[in-house]
Amino acid sequence: MLAEVLAEVLAPLLALASAAAAGAAVVAQQRATHELGGTADRRLLRRPSWLAGTGASVVASALQAVALAEGAVAVVQALLATAVAWTTVGESLLARRLPGRRALLGVGLAMLGPLLVVALLGPVAAAEGPVDLTGAPVALSLLGVGAVVLAGLVGARRPGPPGALGLALACGAGYGLAASLLAVLARDPGAVLTDPQHALAAVLLLVVGPAAFVASQRALARARRAGPVVTVVLLADPLVATAIGATWFGERIAPDAPTTAGIVLAAGLAVAGVRLLDPAPDMSAVGHR
Known part of the structure; x- marks a missing residue:
């Protein structure tokens, strides 16, 4: 019984781990780019943060591959959407500060939405x-x-x-x-x-x-x-x-009408979370385009 339970949760756990690794990769690679003044060239190869981010990206791809080998594509890809929230978490850890209320709400919704989608889908044969x-x-x-x-x-x-x-x-x-x-x-x-x-x-x-x-x-x-x-x-x-x-x-995947409505609502929560995490545009920069 325990083995069956572990087999059912293995792919979702691997997908979440892949999303976390992908979020860490983005944070590390962005830091390396900022250290070079926003440019991306061969000097990145000498930045430890960029190399660490590249390594995290490889780990994320490997975890995704194992998750896809064990679980449904629909479930794995839905959970990988939480990478957006993991990126914000990684940025906060790197800056050694807690995110603001808006960011915390965004992280919560960006996490909750995909998790609800997977829960509502149920077992995918x-x-x-x-x-x-x-x-x-x-x-x-x-x-x-x-x-x-x-x-x-x-x-x-x-x-x-x-x-x-x-x-x-x-x-x-x-x-x-x-x-x-x-x-x-x-x-x-x-x-x-x-x-x-x-x-x-x-x-x-x-x-x-x-x-x-x-x-x-x-x-x-x-x-x-x-x-x-x-x-x-x-x-x-x-x-x-x-x-x-x-x-x-x-x-x-054959959800009934209430389940379908719940999935749409959950997707809406994820979208709302992403919009909350999106910073306001730099109007001075926009004006010079």
Whole structure:
């Protein structure tokens, strides 16, 4: 009985640990960039904080891979959204001060929202057996994700902050797809050397993952505030991961109307938390753009 309970909570715990490590990575890498006056160049390789952040990022990716191998994609990606709150916690620890009331409320809501989503989803059953990456359902889901990414890139052609939201949409869809590809590889890592389908998944992951990261950085660079960008990514990533989880892995999620309403409310709490954590724009800087 104890072993079964531990097996059920292992993936969520690993996902939360991955989110915490990702938050720590952001804090450490941002500190290194600030130490260099806001520039990012090869000098970062000599900054201990940047190296520590890179190490934390690797740990976060490893924990995410193990979590995806053990649990449902929809659950893991929902819990990874708590990385936003962990970033604020890390910043406060680094500054050796408690966050203000607004930040504390934001952290609480950004944590509570994903946790409520996972609690309301309940156990997510998945089909046994490998994923057939050559099947029609997978091809259709890839076309669907591609359409979302294309819509985001078309929207990104708009100048300024509106275009940043288009990049954020493309980034969120890319992250959801990358997580699903990582789940395929993590559930049978040895097959990448023997199975052409797994080799294809690895190649796609190497393309989609970095492309989504670049889109996120460009979105943040173009936006006046981080909150709207993070909100779009936070919503698009788990939604795409949930759709792919149902298509690829047979994850069954069939909540009734009250549960669906609760999930929407929980997602709203997470979004509200992100907006509270988003600092006010620097109007002097905005005026000079």
